[in-house]
Amino acid sequence: MHGHGREALKCFELMCEEVVQPNDITFVCLLSACSHAGLVDEGMHLYASMLRDYMISAKSEHYTCMVGLLGRAGHLQEAENIIKAMPCTPSVAAWKALLGACRIHGNMEMAECVAERILEMEPQNATGYVLLSNIYAAGGNRHICENVERQRKEKGAKKQPGRTWIEVNNEVHTFVVEDQDHPQMIEIHAELQRLSGLMHHAGYVPYTKFVLHDVEEEEKVFHFCYHSEKLAIAFGLINTAPGTPLQITKNLRVCEDCHNSTKFISKIVGRAVIVRDANCFHHFEDDLCSCMDYW
Ligand SMILES: [Zn+2]
Numbered sequence: 001m002h003g004h005g006r007e008a009l010k011c012f013e014l015m016c017e018e019v020v021q022p023n024d025i026t027f028v029c030l031l032s033a034c035s036h037a038g039l040v041d042e043g044m045h046l047y048a049s050m051l052r053d054y055m056i057s058a059k060s061e062h063y064t065c066m067v068g069l070l071g072r073a074g075h076l077q078e079a080e081n082i083i084k085a086m087p088c089t090p091s092v093a094a095w096k097a098l099l100g101a102c103r104i105h106g107n108m109e110m111a112e113c114v115a116e117r118i119l120e121m122e123p124q125n126a127t128g129y130v131l132l133s134n135i136y137a138a139g140g141n142r143h144i145c146e147n148v149e150r151q152r153k154e155k156g157a158k159k160q161p162g163r164t165w166i167e168v169n170n171e172v173h174t175f176v177v178e179d180q181d182h183p184q185m186i187e188i189h190a191e192l193q194r195l196s197g198l199m200h201h202a203g204y205v206p207y208t209k210f211v212l213h214d215v216e217e218e219e220k221v222f223h224f225c226y227h228s229e230k231l232a233i234a235f236g237l238i239n240t241a242p243g244t245p246l247q248i249t250k251n252l253r254v255c256e257d258c259h260n261s262t263k264f265i266s267k268i269v270g271r272a273v274i275v276r277d278a279n280c281f282h283h284f285e286d287d288l289c290s291c292m293d294y295w
């Protein structure tokens with residue numbers, strides 16, 4: 001979960017040496033580790049070994065991992081074939097894994113089909129509508145975008161506002177998008193302005209395109225300072241000693257711009273920033289994220 005794929009594989013080797021019997025969950029962890037570390041051959045080998053040597057049959061979670069593994073490496077068609085060949089009904093998670101791969105590899109055509117499928121499966125959930133409208137917006141298709149938004153309202157599928165939590169001195173602070181209520185907001189904005197200058201100097205360019213994530217409402221605000229995780233990070237920086245790692249939690253997925261910004265910030269301030277978002281953990285340190293920009 002923290003993106004240390006190779007360490008997970010080493011643990012498995014130790015398990016084998018100690019003759020600890022792996023079960024189906026062990027293989028979910030292993031396949032997900034291979035997927036996160038981009039170890040396609042190892043993942044394929046482990047999957048085959050699970051079926052053949054350990055007589056463990058593949059469940060929905062294993063298929064989802066394989067979709068992620070292949071999709072991430074750019075084998076989008078093979079990943080889709082896995083979903084189509086699943087003996088059980090494919091899960092939303094499997095389709096979302098494929099959508100993630102479409103985002104990385106820029107396959108908008110497949111992304112549109114996948115988002116439609118997700119919407120069919122969960123018509124009451126705002127996620128499918130947001131994904132579809134983001135895809136149309138990215139293609140400059142404003143009109144269809146508005147239609148999708150109207151459909152969402154008709155179905156009563158509510159969007160979740162973005163929210164980020166950070167704990168400092170045993171107290172949890174919550175931030176929402178464009179937050180104005182926090183008593184330290186002036187200092188927080190001053191810190192973000194300071195960081196913004198340093199980031200631009202270091203080559204940061206704001207990401208202003210719509211993204212293929214279910215990042216929802218707050219992500220339509222593209223000003224550097226306004227997303228809830230940026231506010232939480234700035235708050236953490238001014239209220240903790242230099243060098244202290246920051247740990248924050250977000251209810252939605254991190255958007256592309258916040259992800260990129262946090263990489264710059266971690267390097268500029270020399271701190272580790274650990275973000276738990278709706279999908280995974282991100283360990284930002286020295287201009288890198290443990291998710292290797294795939295989330
Ligand atoms: Zn953001």
Ligand SMILES: [Zn+2]
Pocket residue numbers: 259281282283289290291292293294295
């Ligand atoms: Zn990340």
